[in-house]
Amino acid sequence: MSAIAKFQPRYRNDNAALALKEQAVLQPSSAEWVNALRLRAVASLNETGLPTQKLERWKYTNLPAKLKKMDLTYKDADITLSGMTDYAYSFPKGFSGFPSFAQEMIEQTPPSNEKYGDMMLWQAGNAYLKDGFIVDVPADTKRNSKAVKALEVTYTGHDGAQTSVRQIIRVAENAEFTLIEYQLGAGSYWNNVVTQIELGQGATFKHYRFQENSDAAVITQNTHVMMAGNAEYEAFTITTGANLSRNQVHVDINGEHSVARLNGVNMLDGKELADTTITVEHHAPHCRSFQNYRTVVDEIATSVFQGKIHVHKPAQKTDGYQMAKSLLLSGQATVNTKPELEIYADDVKCSHGATTGRLDDDALFYMQSRGIPEAQARNLLIEAFVNEVVEEVTHDDVKEQATHIISQWLHNLSSDDGEEAQWLE
Amino acid sequence: MIKIKNLHAEIDGTEILKGLNLTIGNGEVHAIMGPNGAGKSTLSYVLSGRDGYEVTDGTATLDGENILDMSPDERAAAGLFLAFQYPVEIPGVQMTTFLKTALNAVRKARGEDELDAIGLLKLMKGTCKKLGISDHMMKRAVNVGFSGGEKKRNEVLQMAMLEPKFAVLDETDSGLDIDALKIVADGVNALRAQDRSFLVITHYQRLLDYIKPDKVHVLAKGQIVKSGGPELALELEEKGYAEFAQEEAA
Ligand SMILES: Nc1ncnc2c1ncn2[C@@H]1O[C@H](COP(=O)(O)OP(=O)(O)O)[C@@H](O)[C@H]1O
Ligand SMILES: [Mg+2]
Numbered sequence: 001m002s003a004i005a006k007f008q009p010r011y012r013n014d015n016a017a018l019a020l021k022e023q024a025v026l027q028p029s030s031a032e033w034v035n036a037l038r039l040r041a042v043a044s045l046n047e048t049g050l051p052t053q054k055l056e057r058w059k060y061t062n063l064p065a066k067l068k069k070m071d072l073t074y075k076d077a078d079i080t081l082s083g084m085t086d087y088a089y090s091f092p093k094g095f096s097g098f099p100s101f102a103q104e105m106i107e108q109t110p111p112s113n114e115k116y117g118d119m120m121l122w123q124a125g126n127a128y129l130k131d132g133f134i135v136d137v138p139a140d141t142k143r144n145s146k147a148v149k150a151l152e153v154t155y156t157g158h159d160g161a162q163t164s165v166r167q168i169i170r171v172a173e174n175a176e177f178t179l180i181e182y183q184l185g186a187g188s189y190w191n192n193v194v195t196q197i198e199l200g201q202g203a204t205f206k207h208y209r210f211q212e213n214s215d216a217a218v219i220t221q222n223t224h225v226m227m228a229g230n231a232e233y234e235a236f237t238i239t240t241g242a243n244l245s246r247n248q249v250h251v252d253i254n255g256e257h258s259v260a261r262l263n264g265v266n267m268l269d270g271k272e273l274a275d276t277t278i279t280v281e282h283h284a285p286h287c288r289s290f291q292n293y294r295t296v297v298d299e300i301a302t303s304v305f306q307g308k309i310h311v312h313k314p315a316q317k318t319d320g321y322q323m324a325k326s327l328l329l330s331g332q333a334t335v336n337t338k339p340e341l342e343i344y345a346d347d348v349k350c351s352h353g354a355t356t357g358r359l360d361d362d363a364l365f366y367m368q369s370r371g372i373p374e375a376q377a378r379n380l381l382i383e384a385f386v387n388e389v390v391e392e393v394t395h396d397d398v399k400e401q402a403t404h405i406i407s408q409w410l411h412n413l414s415s416d417d418g419e420e421a422q423w424l425e
Numbered sequence: 426m427i428k429i430k431n432l433h434a435e436i437d438g439t440e441i442l443k444g445l446n447l448t449i450g451n452g453e454v455h456a457i458m459g460p461n462g463a464g465k466s467t468l469s470y471v472l473s474g475r476d477g478y479e480v481t482d483g484t485a486t487l488d489g490e491n492i493l494d495m496s497p498d499e500r501a502a503a504g505l506f507l508a509f510q511y512p513v514e515i516p517g518v519q520m521t522t523f524l525k526t527a528l529n530a531v532r533k534a535r536g537e538d539e540l541d542a543i544g545l546l547k548l549m550k551g552t553c554k555k556l557g558i559s560d561h562m563m564k565r566a567v568n569v570g571f572s573g574g575e576k577k578r579n580e581v582l583q584m585a586m587l588e589p590k591f592a593v594l595d596e597t598d599s600g601l602d603i604d605a606l607k608i609v610a611d612g613v614n615a616l617r618a619q620d621r622s623f624l625v626i627t628h629y630q631r632l633l634d635y636i637k638p639d640k641v642h643v644l645a646k647g648q649i650v651k652s653g654g655p656e657l658a659l660e661l662e663e664k665g666y667a668e669f670a671q672e673e674a675a
Contacts, residue, residue, distance in 0.1 A: 373530060384515070
């Protein structure tokens with residue numbers, strides 16, 4: 001196991017200004033802890049700047065370069081909560097009467113900061129702490145029907161806006177909950193989201209993300225999941241938009257017999273870049289974690305997948321699985337995949353794999369010889385490729401929506417054929 | 426009627442077919458036999474339009490239409506069908522989806538109504554029954570996990586559903602035991618019709634005991650070097666292809 005050098009803030013980074021230039025517009029909160037947190041975050045960001053490609057986990061994604069080209073002004077986030085809103089509420093004005101559990105969560109040190117020293121976006125989230133909501137699901141809240149009604153949260157990005165959001169989710173003992181996030185928008189905007197999820201003993205949380213951002217947008221997700229024993233976390237993220245998206249997830253499995261599934265589909269074209277960076281830390285024995293991603297990259301798009309399974313010494317009998325498959329539809333598309341295992345327990349079962357390939361010519365010809373036109377044959381193959389992961393979604397509605405988004409993407413792919421590629425300019 | 430005239434084709438700049446001539450009338454079954462490497466599969470791929478097979482001269486017409494100018498799917502719509510020597514496995518694509526997409530693409534191109542899911546299921550079940558094929562194959566991905574015999578039966582099923590005017594069967598007998606061979610041959614025989622011709626490519630005479638050809642041709646060195654009736658197959662079975670191989674060496 002190679003030692004990973006600790007991050008040392010050797011240089012002052014003027015790109016902090018990209019994130020902070022408007023931080024001062026925030027009104028001081030009536031809650032002192034909020035003001036203090038913001039100030040600490042501003043100081044931290046001023047010292048470190050935004051993540052540059054010198055950092056291990058940002059090697060393939062140049063966020064400051066992208067933000068430099070955007071002209072953004074800090075705005076209130078446009079958030080809509082719908083569906084199962086029973087346990088959800090927006091942050092109260094000025095944080096008055098803010099629940100202490102949520103405050104404690106917000107005041108935690110960002111996950112993996114010590115190891116990588118690259119949690120600047122989390123700090124940016126702290127610096128702008130204002131917009132957000134809390135989901136607090138009491139113990140034993142269960143649904144009996146399979147069609148569980150989900151809480152839906154829709155983020156609408158507006159041209160020129162920089163927004164910052166905090167999602168605080170607590171699912172208590174033996175409770176079940178489902179959250180579906182939609183990221184939409186028009187024009188050029190940046191939405192930085194910090195999500196903290198705490199799952200109690202025996203809790204089940206299904207967490208779905210549809211990222212259909214505009215193709216000029218930047219979306220940065222910073223998610224931390226903390227799981228007690230016998231808990232289940234099921235995540236599925238589908239990204240079909242955004243010029244740059246960073247989906248960073250850190251899972252700490254702290255109790256025995258828990259299961260975490262982190263799945264996703266990326267369908268990228270034009271100049272899009274989608275970066276998925278996952279760390280699953282097994283701290284307790286008898287737990288299972290799965291990371292399963294399918295990525296389709298066309299034109300000059302770029303995909304980044306960095307997945308890590310970290311098994312700590314006490315986490316015997318861990319079952320860890322990671323598979324990232326990519327399909328290149330163009331000669332100029334790029335796929336960067338970095339699977340990693342770090343294992344300190346001796347009785348574990350961990351596997352990881354990554355493949356990058358092109359469509360199977362033999363299969364294409366076989367289908368064409370049966371009368372299926374080339375574009376349609378290609379779409380069938382792509383659909384089959386991504387369905388390997390879509391099929392694992394246990395929420396029927398979400399599965400259907402994902403299937404629809406995929407076929408829409410493929411439809412656009414077909415209608416783009418023969419047209420002059422816009423991304424060449 | 427299929428007419429192939431002076432067909433020349435190359436792979437990677439190497440000429441494989443060197444002036445092939447062949448005419449098959451409506452309702453006729455012709456067999457092509459020949460040594461390994463003679464160009465039999467190449468002929469089937471050239472006719473069906475596979476990438477990498479370049480036609481440098483000659484024509485191939487199906488009922489007067491030049492199929493060599495068409496894309497593979499257009500050829501299928503025009504009535505050509507190739508039963509593959511090695512049917513391709515397509516993980517994740519269900520047989521029913523595959524058949525429905527293929528059938529409706531072809532029906533659309535032929536100006537016929539498309540079938541809905543129920544119409545397709547009915548047709549599929551009926552066709553399976555007619556051909557003695559168990560329809561549990563339909564619940565799986567295309568050719569994935571199929572036995573050799575199942576793969577070949579699947580080719581016959583697709584042929585039956587797509588109703589071609591001209592079907593090329595490339596070494597359909599390879600890798601089949603005698604029982605599987607009979608099922609496949611029965612399937613082909615059930616599809617013989619006035620307006621449908623077949624080209625049966627095989628290395629062994631065995632298959633021709635079950636699918637009786639009207640004519641037998643020998644393909645060697647990229648050309649038809651000998652033609653005759655069914656008795657030619659028996660002759661080849663006895664003498665082997667040494668005669669043609671020698672010609673090649675000479
Ligand atoms: N993809 C290919 N690239 C180069 N040569 C090929 C290729 N496929 C076949 N050939 C050559 O073409 C000739 C004819 O092959 P093929 O048509 O498969 O013969 P048959 O089916 O009669 O056994 C052989 O010499 C073979 O080596
Ligand atoms: Mg062959």
